[in-house]
Amino acid sequence: MGMPAAGKPRRRRRRLLPSRLVTLSNMAASMARTCSYVSRRISCFLLKRLHPRLALRHRFHGSAVAHNGLLLSLNKRGILKDSFPENAAQDQLPRLLQSGSQTVYCGFDPTADSLHVGNLLALIGLLHFRSAGHHVLAVLGGATAQIGDPSGKTSERERLSADSIEANTHSIRESIQRIFTNHELYFHDGSRELGTVTVLNNRSWYKDWDVVAFLSEAGRHFRMGTMLSRHSVQSRLKSAEGMSLTEFTYQVFQAYDFYHLNQIYGCKIQLGGTDQLGNLMSGHEFIHKVSGEEVYGLTLPLVTSSVGDKLGKTAGNAVWLNRDKTSPFELYQFFLRQPDASVEGYLKLFTFLPLAEVERVMEQQREEPGKRLAHKRLAAEVTKLVYGKEGLESAKRCTNALYQGSVQALEQMSDEELQELFREAPFHELLLEAGTTVIDTCRKISAIPEGPKGYRMVSEGAVWINHSRTDKPEQVLIPKLHILSNGLTLLRVGKRNYYIIKWLGL
Ligand SMILES: N[C@@H](Cc1ccc(O)cc1)C(=O)O
Missing domain, CATH: 3.40.50.620 (HUPs)
Structure with a gap:
């Protein structure tokens, strides 16, 4: 028998499934019937194996x-x-x-x-x-x-x-x-x-x-x-x-x-x-x-940013849900940086906070907008959903290391986190030679312009090493201070330009 023609009155019709599936689902259905007569246990076990969903539907009924x-x-x-x-x-x-x-x-x-x-x-x-x-x-x-x-x-x-x-x-x-x-x-x-x-x-x-x-x-x-x-x-x-x-x-x-x-x-x-x-x-x-x-x-709904871009597709950089493409830190930062106008809506869409709690968070935000509590809550909730508790901790550690000036957080970072941070900040591997100075280091990684202009930038205090201002260009690098115990140096030029140096030959 072929399929009934479209538009005919409804009645129970033959299933449109390839033959193997027809057999499977029929088997499962007839086993469901058998369940009530014969040994319920055995049949239900088989049923569950063949057709877990059917069995679950019974269980949840x-x-x-x-x-x-x-x-x-x-x-x-x-x-x-x-x-x-x-x-x-x-x-x-x-x-x-x-x-x-x-x-x-x-x-x-x-x-x-x-x-x-x-x-x-x-x-x-x-x-x-x-x-x-x-x-x-x-x-x-x-x-x-x-x-x-x-x-x-x-x-x-x-x-x-x-x-x-x-x-x-x-x-x-x-x-x-x-x-x-x-x-x-x-x-x-x-x-x-x-x-x-x-x-x-x-x-x-x-x-x-x-x-x-x-x-x-x-x-x-x-x-x-x-x-x-x-x-x-x-x-x-x-x-x-x-x-x-x-x-x-x-x-x-x-x-x-x-x-x-x-x-x-x-x-x-x-x-x-x-x-x-x-x-x-x-x-x-x-x-x-x-x-x-x-x-x-x-x-x-299609979620757009406050300027109408598709969410997560700004400037061609998609925000992904796999760690090797977008780290917990990057995901956290993405939500942390959302414009004020979007935060309330995103808390409702992307978190499971009860609406009353969203209201409370927004109230706090209105009282002290500078603290960006709503942004932080949004970023934390989403990061936890996507990357779990560990992921959220990593995002916070990276944020502290990179933006909050925590040397301790920097020293505690795992290799994976370092790699993830390097996606934002250029990563350089340098051989540590005796007598390497601050200015040598900045020049080797092209963090400052060549010649006297670069020298002046350092002496005028534009360069920070491991979160401390370093305004002596000729200063020789000191282990523990300039080079952390994990062999790293975090160098910042100006407000936002970070460089990470991994020292070889220590
Ligand atoms: N067409 C959907 C994906 C999809 C695929 C198979 C489906 O059965 C349902 C949805 C999309 O592009 O987003």
């Missing part, structure tokens, strides 16, 4: 989950933008959330080797659902990254090799898991049972499909007119470059993902950025046609 007011609270924090179908956020969705634990998903295409702060809001959105007892699926688009989402892009992405997608998937999976773990460790008060989290890769379900079967079965439920009407398609069709068939089909894959997750995990809610609305709609329509299930899309 009836547990004290906090669904009430979740959407309201997300709305107050500014985390929600639109829902699809429109108005669902006022009516059907709150009812659905109150009826018991739901499964919510959000997808991330591994087109780079790390997520960036722009993706953080989607993860935080998932975590709010998790805190309220709902189950969370983070889907890595190992397959969809090969297609390339045209949403929000003005030109087609370069094709990514399978190897780089694989490597990207690996490091993004690590960061998502780290953030989920940090949330559980540091931001969960234990008063409620957290929902589960599962990280999936959509390659795992496309590898079972052959292309002809996929087009023949899933493809026929998509209408060209609707697909062409999507904003992501329209804007690209008008461009000189146009759009490839590959990109055009992207919405089919994301729609099918939602369908798959709905069938296998009972997932009824998908989160995505505002640019994802078209893809969410495609999923909703597809699922509705094929299985008659009602599902929902929720969009999160």
Whole structure:
């Protein structure tokens, strides 16, 4: 039997899954039935192995989950933008959330080797659902990254090799898991049972499909007119470059993902950025046609800086969520430096502080703006979520070493932290020769202009070594004072130009 034609009255229809998955999910479902008759224990064990989500749904059924007011609270924090179908956020969705634990998903295409702060809001959105007892699926688009989402892009992405997608998937999976773990460790008060989290890769379900079967079965439920009407398609069709068939089909894959997750995990809610609305709609329509299930899309706002730039993309320098690209110190500094006008909004979006606490922090900030308490709280909360307690300590240590003049913090820094600091300050390795002076050192690393001008800069007090002003150019470097016990010298010229010297041959 083929797929029923689109638009026919709804009834229970055959599942649109590649044969191996059909077998798996049918098996799981029939085992669920068997559970109630035969040995519950054994079957549930097998069921859980085959189909962990089904088993969890049983386990959470009836547990004290906090669904009430979740959407309201997300709305107050500014985390929600639109829902699809429109108005669902006022009516059907709150009812659905109150009826018991739901499964919510959000997808991330591994087109780079790390997520960036722009993706953080989607993860935080998932975590709010998790805190309220709902189950969370983070889907890595190992397959969809090969297609390339045209949403929000003005030109087609370069094709990514399978190897780089694989490597990207690996490091993004690590960061998502780290953030989920940090949330559980540091931001969960234990008063409620957290929902589960599962990280999936959509390659795992496309590898079972052959292309002809996929087009023949899933493809026929998509209408060209609707697909062409999507904003992501329209804007690209008008461009000189146009759009490839590959990109055009992207919405089919994301729609099918939602369908798959709905069938296998009972997932009824998908989160995505505002640019994802078209893809969410495609999923909703597809699922509705094929299985008659009602599902929902929720969009999160695009976070921009006070001057309208995409958050974290200022001056072409993205702020990443992997330590080898953006250190805890850099992430901390990024949030610390946000303009005053953005801080309250960011505290609501990027931290889990209760709104009353945000209000209190802002009150303190208004009383003593110079202390920048709100900025510090924001930076600390985000750094702890992304890099954990250790990461936050490291960020503070680096901040103290670099900006607060703490020699002790400088001496305590680990190699990793030093490397991370070197990303901000140039790093030089120099051989320590007998009689090396302050001016020799400054010249070797080109920290001062050549000739008498540079000499004058030192004697007039523009140069600081390990946080002490050093205005004697001919002074010979003294170990312990100018060279720290870890073989380092931190040199500053003027207010902001830092140089780090690692002395060799000590
Ligand atoms: N299209 C999404 C990523 C995504 C991938 C697969 C999905 O099933 C869902 C979302 C984006 O580019 O942000």
